[in-house]
Amino acid sequence: MTLHPRFHDITERIRERSRDSRRAYLDGIEAMHAAGPLRGHLSCANLAHGFAACGPTDKSRLRGEATPNLGIVTAYNDMLSAHHPYENYPELIRETARALGATAQVAGGVPAMCDGVTQGRAGMELSLFSRDVIAQATAISLSHDMFDSAVYLGICDKIVPGLLIGALAFGHLPSVFVPGGPMPPGIPNKQKAEVRERYAAGEATREELLEAEAGSYHSPGTCTFYGTANSNQVLLEAMGVQLPGSSFVNPGTPLRDALTRAAVERALRITALGADYRPIGRMIDERAIVNALVALMATGGSTNHTIHWIAVARAAGIVLTWDDMDALSQIVPLLARVYPNGEADVNRFAAAGGIAYLFRELLDAGLMHEDIPTVVPGGMRAYCDEPRIADGALGYAPGVATSADESVVRPVAAPFEAQGGLRLLRGNLGSALIKLSAVKPEFRHIEAPAVVVDTPQALNRLHKAGALPHDFVAVVRYQGPRANGMPELHSLAPLLGMLQNRGHRVALVTDGRLSGASGKIPAAIHITPEAAHGGPLARLRDGDLIRLDGEGGTLEALVDAAEWDARPLQANTTPPAWDIGRNLFAVNREVVGRADQGALSISCGPPQHDGANWWEYDAEYELGESAEAAAAPHASKDA
Template sequence: MTLHPVLHEVTERIRQRSRGWRAAYLDGVAAMHENRPLRARLSCGNLAHGFAGSNATDKSRLKADATPNLGIVSAYNDMLSAHQPFETYPTQIRDIARSLGATAQVAGGVPAMCDGVTQGRAGMELSLFSRDAIAQATAVALSHDMFDAAVYLGVCDKIVPGLLIGALAFGHLPAVFIPAGPMTPGIPNKQKAEVRERYAAGEATREELLEAESGSYHAPGTCTFYGTANSNQVLLEAMGIQLPGASFVNPGTPLRDALTRAATERALRITALGADYRPIGQLIDERAIVNAVVALLATGGSTNHTIHFVAVARAAGIVLTWEDIDALALAVPLLARVYPNGEADVNRFAASGGTAYVFRELIDAGLMHADIPTVVAGGMRAYCDEPRLDGGSLAYAPGAAQSGDEEVVRPVSAPFETHGGLRLLKGNLGRSLIKLSAIKPEHRSITAPAVVVDNPQALNKLHAAGALPKDFVAVVRFQGPHANGMPEMHSLTPLLGMLQNQGRRVALVTDGRLSGASGKIPSAIHVTPEAAHGGALAKLREGDMVRLDGEAGVLEALVDAAEWNARGIAVDSTPPAFDMGRNLFANSRALVTPPDQGALSISCGPVFQHGETEPEYDAEYELGGGTLAAEAPHEAKDA
């Protein structure tokens, strides 16, 4: 199938923009490559330390320099339902490696926090920066140079992007990501949301609310809605660094165990010691990044990835921009409706055809790069097959030829919408993003007076006091990464959803984030420049008319230009806080890049100064024209 012209042109734009940084990155990958066990580079004393705790069989293999040693980087803890199943994975992986004549060691653990626990709490201000801490912890784990490949045990929001960034820092190592799968269905997500809204309206008790929440989040495994965690899994498959169909197989099942075995075997077979070397740094190129964005758009995935995958791309020397994502969104149709974009959970999505069906539809329409190298043979076409058990062993069969439920997944020829789930907004308030896939068309634009607050709690207090106008745009500013770590505003969605149910016109505008589970309310999020960095949100005043138009891609304050330019910048009225570890992340807040550059607080690929224009083709580049403008001169620091 011929590649769609927009996909081709955006990919080429990214390639040309990134060529210097990508070449430097690949030079680094090549410099670390050796066709012998990497532990052979260690001195005898170094190596003895590296296997002192191993059993006799593993010691003899690690001394012999003949077999691969697999590093395990785990995000296990037993508070996160998605990661609780990982408790037994290291033992399984070690046993599998030994059965193949190889070895495996737990290289290290990384922190894993749950946004579902910290929503609306002080701990949420650590959430985004935990991604960078995970990347650093991954690097520490792999720094011993004992490993010839690595497997990564992680599922949830910041964990997978952090592991990816860390893995790309060791781009010479093959990498396979191993998920744990989603929990089985609980009460429908829509029913849970209804109880939340009734609780916000004072019509449900706390006991009712807790019962509903417990009925939804009820067992080991990933939460069943299509938020950031489950979007992670789809994007890993779209890049070819997780086994085909591995994302949505429930924990504790024979098929789940068979996939874990196969992933371990595959990681050991693609090291530099064999004839099929597949280092992650070569696998993750601009085509893989575009595939990830396409999968995000086609499935209506989490807005958080408009930050995370900008960061992941940069870790591989690739400059991805919001304009690239927006251009792809105009060409990629919406093929899935999974809560919060519909009523189905991810189990029903998988049963209806899942990733295999969606990827085949996209590939056949020229909307995915099918020719990229992946951790398995066959490129992306292998991801159009589904895993099965055949006599207890893993086998693959062709995925569904037709949707099993067109309320959940549809073909390219009859999509839910002709455009992807995300759009870029621009105007005098800055640049931001909106997730349209969860919003009904009649709610996608609004012009209303601004209610301006400096923290989400202030909006709840205004509601409790009956001080909110009938129709309004809630502007929650000083929530960007530089201000306080860019927490999610998900705690506001029950209130705003309830008001919208009453027939009121409401919207949210914020330089903070919005949970991947959030939808329904028109929300301009990730506004950049942020208020704490001189952004225009700091100019807004109570009662200013604000226009948010998701279809037209507009976010603006309807204020006379002369008055607007003459206005000063407001200062955050929220007192600084130092509890819950927030003081430990002061350097991260000071150093962090803007959201459209990945909100990175660590050195990770090409970085541009605040307010500095990135290397552009975009002003002159017209999709469909087939011609790239010459690259504009640009000075950047490579950090």
């Protein structure tokens, strides 16, 4: 296979930029590997504590050190539909391991919060930081030195990136991610969105809205739209750390259980105790990261990954930038239309050919790296096959040669769009990202006056008061990582979508995030530097004319340059809150990095000799005295 020349160049650029930090990372995990299976170094008291609760068979095997012990890190809870299926996984995993002459133990649990439950609520301010807590909890789980390999049970938004970062901190251990699968189809996502917009317009009752939501989110499994959770699954397969074709198999089916057993078998076969050692730290290199981004662009996946995968890459010693993502998006065609950038759900996407068809198209076009190490033999070509159960056994068959539904997934020769769904914006308001795949071409450019607010609730109040202009750009600032944890602002989607349907020209500009399910409205998000860090959004005033050109890649306030430079920065008008645990994350807000550097509030990747984080570049945006003074009142309350 010949790689697309620009695709090859982008990968090489990332490799060269990351040469020193990647080398330092690999040296670190090699040192851990050289120490050997660490359970053998435990004292008798340490080891006895580690197997005290085991049955006779497992205890005997753990005492002997001759067979692998599999660590299970689980994000199970039974409130969230996506993680509910994991309740019975540990016993299935232990049974499978015993049958293979090995052992398995639950190493620990990590939190799993749902942005769908906390959307528009105070709890959303904990959401982004939960990723870093999950990474730390994963490290605590694996810190007992009892394990030769690990499986990770997590599927949604921040959970998978957090597990990945934690797993890469133990990069000498082989790792396999085990999904739970999506719930079966409910009411069409388009119908649900229509009810939401009618409710925002006062044309539907709360009972109608709740009935529509309950008809959409109705059983165990991930939500069926193509948001962050389901994007996670595609990206994991693109990096080769999840079994081929395992992402979109519904919970509670024989194939789902068979794939879980197969994941356990692979995790046990690739330990350092055997002849096919495949540690995750070596598997996830710059090629795997680029593969994941290609899959994201080709499917129009969640914008949250423009933050998360920078953090994941840095956990592996790889320096990834938004420029890399923008460059990839310009050469990777959009091949899938799944809600919110289409009407189909992920079940229909899977039935039309799904991941296997998509990956084969990309590989044949030279837009994916075929030769990366994966948890199964065969590299990425193995991911062009689909799992089947025949005669009671799991096997694989070639995926479909042609799309079964070209309204959902298409070949490279006839894409929905020649470029992927993401674009980097630049201008005097900073750097931002926009997801174009869900926005119709006629809405990708707007010039309109700014309506500047510091909370989404303030915009809703202006609407109820009839105070919004006919056309406007909603600027919701002080929503970045440092300000309040960078909550998602999906609660604004029904209002803005309703206004756009009525002929208003509207857009959103923010240093916050949007849900992976958001679309339709042009939205410049993740603006860096954020307002709380002295960013230009703090200079904006109501009525300033804003130009957002998604296809041209520009975002700017059309204000005289001299006046713009002379403007003082306005401080956040929203007092910091301390309820429902937000006070516990004050330190995270104080130390968190920029969105374009992964919005990390923890050290991640190999440190420099002076103890600094290698991934923190020389500040591109330094706080001047005026910026510092403007941010100080809010920052001091937040500290």
